Amino acid sequence: MSELYRLIYAEKANHPVVLLCRVLKVARSSYYAWRGGEAARRERQAADDALAHEITVLHIASRHTYGVPSIHAELRRLGRRVNRKRVARVMRERDIRGVMAHGRGGPEPGCVIHSDRGSEYTSAQFRERIGKFGLRQSCGRTGSCFDNAAAESFWALLEEESGARTWPDRATARAEVFTFIETFYNRRRLRKHKTFGYLTPADTRQRHQHALAA
Known part of the structure; x- marks a missing residue:
């Protein structure tokens, strides 16, 4: 039915709405109700687009690691009152995902x-x-x-x-802990291995996987 309403809207400059509704067998009241709803839908879409932009900025700032809970918490910390389910929907529709x-x-x-x-x-x-x-x-x-x-x-x-130390907020604490684990601990911090000497956890895991493959 929406396709008929869109056709009427597109042709109303060339033909009277009453004639188009009669030919297409559409009630005029239904068409005008759709017009009102369409405006509301466009307004919601514009609001979702604006929210998606804010989410994208926060997601990039988190090094693409934040998922729905962290993004929602960060938005609230910045004074943005938004429902968590709406954040989840916008992120899902635009394929914005955190790193597990x-x-x-x-x-x-x-x-x-x-x-x-x-x-x-x-x-x-x-x-x-x-x-x-x-x-x-x-x-x-x-x-x-x-x-x-x-x-x-x-x-x-x-x-x-x-x-x-004391961090200024929860988001900063998360970022610091993530940096410590992913950037320093897993990839740079050396721990003594009884057979191979000093290795990072990433090196140890890689050697273990090679041993299993062999």
Whole structure:
């Protein structure tokens, strides 16, 4: 039906609307209701385009790492009152996506992801994402920090080497932590390997993958 309304709108300069509606068997009231709705739709589209521009700027500033939650939080921090579902829709329609650790590291299906029993790790959303990537979840025992020693060791190192500082806002803290992990820790920080000597975590993982392939 919208196609007929658009045809009437396009031809109204050449023929009376009443004649076009009669020929196309369209009620004039329905056509004018569509006209009113079309104006509202165009206004919403313009607002979405403006929001998409703001989102794109924030996404580029985050080094293309922010997803919906971070973009929404940053918009609110800047005083932009916008519904989170609307942010998700605009980002989805324009294929603006954050970077997940899975996308950067590319672990093979069946890899184990281990954590403690924090609510973020036992949530349905987190478990659903793990299943989507074909990973296996492992959780430490309640009250036993030794089951999660590798992760606890990393958190201690992060606190020690990033320094006990206070950031001006949550977005800056996220960016600093991301830079430490991705730019320094994974790719530049050397740790002693018992066989290969001093390697970065990225080098260690690459050697491990080559060994598996061989």
